[in-house]
Amino acid sequence: MFRFTAVTRALALTLAILMFVTPLLAQQTQNSISDFMQGKIDGERAAKSTGAGFGWFLLGCVGGVLWAYILEPDVPGAEALMGKSPEYVMGYDEGYKKGAKSARVKMAFYGCIASGVAYCALYFVVIAAAASESDNNNEW
């Protein structure tokens, strides 16, 4: 009987502790997830706005007074991760890489179109030149 009471008490105590601890743990997990997600969003956004070579030139080489506030460097400034949790940092990294990849793909796509247009233009120029040459030969 005594044993049963002790076990019951221990069980009740464990349940009581769990009742208090579980929401706290859940809250902590929730915070970590939300930090990670926020970091991911911010990182992706940062990847889209970085890459201004001229901005970096001004910022890194000159260290001008105002450019820090206007132009984005090639990699996000350290303040993006300043005072942020490790979860946020991990999310930011993931978002930044994803954003940078999509930006690179976009640039490659534009580059492909531009080179395609250039090839077509060159092709037509060559055809036109050949046709004109052929016309001239026929006249002879």
Added chain:
Amino acid sequence: MIIKKNLILLLLLPFLLISSASSQIIKSVSVDFTRVVTKEASEEVVKGNIYYQPSKGIVLKINEPIQQWMVLEQNTMLIYYQNERKAFRFKSENPFSLPFFQAFLGVDKDGFGLSEAGFKLFRNEMKGDTLFTYWKPPEQANKTLGNTIMGLEKDKLVLVEVQDTKGGELAKTTFSNHFQYGATFFPLEVVSIKYQENSSIVEKIVYANLQFNVTFPEEVVNFKIPADIEIREIEW
């Protein structure tokens, strides 16, 4: 008469700008800071200490809202969480920077770095005690940037305004509470407003306990991530 006054100002301007540049050699800088960023309804406050050595890089010790160390050395950025026992090492082809602090150090540059960056001075005027100088952006930037206006009060930089190509405001920074070191006035309070389409971002930085060429605390000089902490390597 007005033309003559402007001509004198124009002739004096290089000297005014050069006099604002430092002649002393800065080997190290240590400063406490509070950075408040307000965007829409949210406000972010970060407090910490900056330790800077031109030859080495920047060490940041963040105290609020979280305990965090950041070490910026050229193309590497190390982040360490003492309490969480977590560490990250970022590597990139491009150097890592701390723009707001570089802006703070920028006042130590000749002409605040504008001439060096290819900006052309085209106009200046005195309004009360303030000398306003107007700069055109270099060719590389003139499609996105308009003129830049700088306000100087007795060698102290007090205002920088950047316009877009149509003359609208892109960003405005005000500098106050200057600290004199040699011939340079370092602004201990910097407030920047970056205008965006629907909202604006306000960044306020307050510096305190600014010291030059001092020996850094032991924990900064010998900063090292403990050997038992696994560092997560990240390539950017």
